[in-house]
Amino acid sequence: MSKELLGDYEPRGSTVQGIGKFIAMGLDDPFHITTISGFSIYGLGKLMQRGTNYGIRMASIDLNEIKRELNQLVIDVHSLRF
Numbered sequence: 051m052s053k054e055l056l057g058d059y060e061p062r063g064s065t066v067q068g069i070g071k072f073i074a075m076g077l078d079d080p081f082h083i084t085t086i087s088g089f090s091i092y093g094l095g096k097l098m099q100r101g102t103n104y105g106i107r108m109a110s111i112d113l114n115e116i117k118r119e120l121n122q123l124v125i126d127v128h129s130l131r132f
Contacts (some may be wrong), residue, residue, distance in 0.1 A: 053103075056106050058105070062098045063098025064095065067095030067096065069091060070094070074092060
């Protein structure tokens with residue numbers, strides 16, 4: 051019960067998605083085998099992400115990220131000189 055309530059720390063499959071992006075974009079070859087396999091691995095990571103339990107932990111992380119972005123935006127607006 052508490053595991054479902056707390057949720058995961060990060061979306062599942064994010065590491066797999068990163069590896070897929072690296073293979074697809076970073077290891078480009080003339081036959082495009084790595085591009086196809088990289089995007090296949092990325093797609094697998096996206097499918098894994100659907101099973102992520104969004105709970106209190108991820109909500110807290112998301113809220114802190116939104117606060118940080120808003121704070122940075124306020125700093126940027128105040129630093130503009132007209």
